Amino acid sequence: MEASRRADSSLEISPSAAETGAARSDQAPGSEQDKKPAARSSASYLERQNRIESNARSYPRRLPIALKSGRGVRVVDVDGREYIDCLSGAGSLALGHSHPEISEALHKALLDEAPLQTLDLPTPLKERFIDELIATLPDEFAADARIQFCGPSGADAIEAALKLVKTATGRRGVLCFHGSYHGMTSGALGLTGAIAAKAAVGLSAESQFLPFPSDYRCPFGLGGTAGATVGAAYIETLLDDPNSGVCAPAAVILEIVQGEGGINPAPDDWLRAVRAMTSRRGIPLIIDEVQTGLGRTGRLFAFERAGVRPDVVVLSKAIGGGLPLSVVVYHRDLDVWKPGAHAGTFRGNQLAFAAGAAAIRHVRAHRLDLHAEAMGQRLMAALDRVAATKSSIGNVRGRGLMIGVEFVESQNSAPGSRPPPAHPAMARHVQAECLRRGLIVELGGRFGAVVRFLPPLIVSANEIDEIAARFEDAVAAAQSRAATASRLS
Template sequence: MSVTPVTPTHSSNQYYLDRQELMESNVRSYPRKLPLAIAKAQGLHVYDVEGNDYLDCLAGAGTLALGHNHPAVLEALQDVLASGLPLHTLDITTPVKDAFTEALLGCFPKDFVLQFCGPTGADATEAAVKLAKTYTGRDNVIAFSGGYHGMTHGSLAMTGNLSAKEKVGNLMAGVQFMPYPHEYRCPLGLGGDKGVDALTYYFENFIEDVESGVVKPAAVILEAIQGEGGVVPAPKKWLQKIREVTAKHDIVLILDEVQAGFARSGKMFAYQHADIIPDVVVMSKAVGGGLPLAVLAINKKFDAWLPAGHTGTFRGNQLAMAAGLKVLEEIKNNNLAENAHIQGEFLRSEISKLQAEFGCIGHVRGRGLMNGIEIVDERKAADSMGSYPADSELAAAIQTACFNNKLLLEKGGRGGTVIRILCPITITHDECVEVVKRFKQSLIDALKAVRG
């Protein structure tokens, strides 16, 4: 199905960027790093108003699992529009919602139910924590350094990055941060299995130590792969210990799968790599097929809400549910989790090969099509674990060079030093080859610009 774009009134990116600057708040971020005005898009490809063709390895920050304007998604949206169905129904059910709910529940054990929240992942993390507090009668929450759970007061309180917090006081109280395992930059300075083992022991001891200074929490919230924190996968043994300890002490385990979910990691959900089952799973981004929707999957044991205990006007987005249903069907019918695994392995392998030529690639990591490339200054001394200092200036230059070479991607991690690749899970082998080709040229260009 072809896409008929809105005809641009002007053929200059800068024309639209200048108007955006006049009309929008300083808070806008992506246009500062990716200065284009999009005219149309299809699959992996984005076209600006000047006719340039970009490969999109950002995909709506992971929202567009099937890429732009997938034919099955467009058809589903058109069917809803033609049906006469209301576009929003609060939490009143419809045939579309019924079919979507059944399909999504099929991704979880039989003792799970769904809760439809407001339209963003932050809304859903807020609801998940409120539910945990309602169920347990306790107040505290354990989150992890490097984690990202949203920008509202409660979700920001549980987010590791400090830049958005520094000028915003009175965030949700009772959040205790703990260190998250990091293969390249171990927070304990140990690295390898020693670091993982120490952090695994530390979590259990912290919960069970009667002198820890922190009362038993209502919930533990984490990402099985930290996204904004720099694409950091959680080790299997660490996740399993967290599941064991939280179950033992009746602490609600919340897995934030907003970015890593829906086959991006090579499995339907990233926590499945550890063979665990959380108590609550937070979903947004891809769950709505590119349209605003946020959903919790809840083990019935923890469904402690009274009627209207948590509401939201836009929890009945019928277009998002129709689109989300098609995403689930495409993932299942075309084995897209396996495609994400295969293409992700290829991308990491090819980029790892570049390390021999480009010492600024300090570490390549990820699972499936959720990948991170840590940029370092290899000219400086390595630390005791063999890790080089981060090079944020070069990372920014690489992102700019990628844009100039028609490759759209984002940075993340501490200081923005991790190049993140979040291409659609429908990407082909040939498209991956082209991504690597453009990325290599961008490394050459950025190194020349920054280091001469």
């Protein structure tokens, strides 16, 4: 791999002389150049993608690069530029890129001629995966657990979880939260807060959205414990009020740390209150750990911090070791499904079981949950220092290696006043400046104003410092560009 590049403007992503297929077809057939695949630039790949792929594509619009290889926390694009990857496959690459234990597990499965797809038939690889997963879950949850393997995505598992609780309770509605993200399939989208993503396909009549606690942008204007207490009381009132307009739900579903929603951690007391009120009323609590699962928040599973025991846990992303895999783990009392009640062709991906078992084993054996906690604290402290000197940063928040920095129009110094409006344009400029400096970050949150850090859990202290330094430089550049633009306007 190419040596790490300096964080300077040489990383500028200008669309250089793109060698398109059309250009190559000008060459004489049979010539030497014709035999060798010509090196193509990121710009060339992006231009071709632009012509052929759906208009729904999203990441390449803000991260205009074509990736070629990756190792550890770093990826290299087809132009040979290296980046620290704080996106890590939207959190699916807990061990980073090309991890030797994942590669070895995959090689072995292939050499052993493991059948690649086996529906829901048992296999040694599947059993090993289950053993690793069960050994990683808290004992009291694992003791009564049943597992449903689902089609490969997180959204597939959310759909399965919905079917499960509706079947078990005979109820239809589901309580979910503002700012939530559960996936892009119909049922999952119905539980997702982002209106832009679902306006065109209709809003779900079965979902009832509730306020999610937030210190910085508290829906009740209170923040802290007071805001969380009012939020919990509001849910309880809604559940008990015969005139609330909301029928007894089949479940409450939530993320312990909302990821796509802008890195919003739920306070432990609020979670315990929600768990207590749902338990008392026989309402299953579904915890969506698709993004938080397997060490990311500093705990193997994010729900462990508050000490709550869910009825249903939805897992995907990291548990497949980078390959597509999703499961619903739930209390056996909910297992009232008839044979074949849930099915799907791609529930028996043996390579994903092999990679997933290796990832889970490695995270547990090396206590990457604790490492994520320590590295997360280091990054948060560094980002707090950046925020103290940069007026465009309103808030830094997160848990473990799931961290968000919210950009605002101006820092609000008046104590007790509402936070300033979000500044999505600044967040986009910062993301672009980060990319120029060899740092991949993602956006999220309301209006896309939160820059999100989701590095692989194996990130080192030096790499954390490098991330923070590049980010600081990027914010300074974005702010000075904005200042120049406003002077000129």
